[in-house]
Amino acid sequence: MTPSDDLSPPRRPIFFPVVIATIFLTIIGGTVGFMLGERQRNDDGGAGPQETTTTQTAAEPPSTSPSGSSCPPEAIKLAATDLRQVFKIITTNGTTxxxxxDSAGSLxxxxxxxxxxxxLVQGRNGLFLDDVERLGEDEYRATATNGNTFEVNRSHLLVHFATTDRDEEYSVKTAE
Structure with missing residues (x-):
């Protein structure tokens, strides 16, 4: 019996193949995770009833995000971006x-x-619109896809129905 008979066969180094396999699996996992995240974001952005027309007035330059308080989470979810409040009213009939x-200046x-x-439940007691224009200091007009317009300022909320000549006007109790 020779001394080499007692020794096990030489081991093949496995450190480098394990490191390479780990890096490869990390890249695959990251890519799949990113793709699933984008898919989820696209699915969330299209869920629920909402108006989807975006308009920004030419007189309104893009700006940084306003420093006001955060808007309702339901609006942030539909806009799919962080929103800050620039104006808020509560009418005498309880409508807010x-x-x-957003950070791009869209209203x-x-x-x-x-x-x-x-x-707040969109489509039941809530209405989200992204077609908003600034008319003046604390004065805004939002237009729905059906043509109804909502004008809001420090003194009133005016709803004009496109299919009739009827308007509804509500006085403002508080404005911020």
């Missing part, structure tokens, strides 16, 4: 209207009528 702005309209449970 937020005018929100959004979120309204909530009084409800029993107090929750």
């Amino acid at each position: 209207v937020w005018i929100c702005q 959004y309209y979120q309204a909530k009528t009084r409800s029993e449970d107090g929750q």
Whole structure:
């Protein structure tokens, strides 16, 4: 018996193949995770009833995100971006209207009528519009895809129905 008979066969180094396999699997996992995240974001952005026309007035230069308080989470979800409040009113009948702005300067309209449970539910007691233009100091107009317009300022909320000559006007109780 020779001394080499007692020794096990020489081991093949496995450190480098393990490192290479780990890097390769990390790249695959990251790519798949990124693709699934983008898919989820696209699915969330298209969910629920909403108005989808975006208009920004020419007189409104892109700006940084306003430093106001955050807009309702329901509006942020539909806009798929961070929104900050630039104007808010509460009417004498309990309707709350937020005018929100994103970091690109686009304006959004979120309204909530009084409800029993107090929750904002789009399509039931909430209306989100992204076709908003600034008319003046604390004065805005939002237009729905059906042509109805909502004008809001420090004194009133005016709703003009496109299919009739009827308007509804609500006085403002508080404005921010």
